[in-house]
Amino acid sequence: MIGVLVVDDDFRVAQVHASFVGAVEGFRVVGTAHTAAQALELAVTLRPDVALLDNYLPDRPGIEIIGALGCDVLMVTADGSAATVRAALRAGALNYVIKPFNAELLAGRLRAYARFSRLLDPRAGEVSQPGVDRAVQALHQADRPPTPKGQSPVTARLVAQELRRADEPLTATDVAERLGIARGTAQRYLAGLADEGRVRMSLRYGSTGRPEHQYSWAERGR
Known part of the structure; x- marks a missing residue:
């Protein structure tokens, strides 16, 4: 408590x-x-x-x-x-x-603080740079703006959940197939999460040599 x-x-x-x-x-x-x-x-x-x-x-x-x-x-x-x-x-x-x-606003700040506290528990001893980054991101998670106009909070949450559960980075095609939504829709939500700093974006080169964006959750432990 x-x-x-x-x-x-x-x-x-x-x-x-x-x-x-x-x-x-x-x-x-x-x-x-x-x-x-x-x-x-x-x-x-x-x-x-x-x-x-x-x-x-x-x-x-x-x-x-x-x-x-x-x-x-x-x-x-x-x-x-x-x-x-x-x-x-x-x-x-x-x-x-x-x-x-x-x-609601204060509750969001307090929950973010709770996540920050768990990630930087003094009893844990040393912490890595990624651990520091996750804690700082957690602290300011509630400061982020609401879901962009035209996007569904439910779909945004489902996309985020897929990335959290994934053992490896996912592409927009992967997310679309898992959720049963259009690839373009998945791409918009993934791009939004990347803009907010909640996911990491990298490039994957397929057999054709054409790069494809892939996404991984940036807030492990959350």
Whole structure:
């Protein structure tokens, strides 16, 4: 279970965010704070895994305490200043969510954080470069735009599932035959996944010498 510290100067907003967190499987709120000083104190006593940190706190800006909290931080604030976003990321925030937002958006960020945490579990010891890449990709998976207009989320999910299950790279023809869809349709969805960075694309040269694109899932362990 991932413990979350909710930090917001408005107690009503903190309650709303806490309810959002409580609805996400695998997460629980361990405490709420309304000032920077209180957040620092609770971080020591409660030892949360991650804090949802507002920047507009009455005693000092949230970005000034990111490094002192001793846990991962997701900025959750109405401060949309580009300078603040850069400062937060520079200070170590893993992600930045601008208020207002709905429960679904925060849930997506939290689930992405959970995947990131599993891939970079400190108990695992050394990690390879591909492992780092997968963790970073996982962390920002929820930041990606929705399925392009004209594409079906169901078909996109089925194409992704085929690539995940495959033991070797697949071509558009392979995917089309397995799913019973047109090759052109498979190609569009595969190209979209490649543009998002979710699959790796390479070339395969057949007996005729004409290269053919082949695709493999880039997020192993997901």
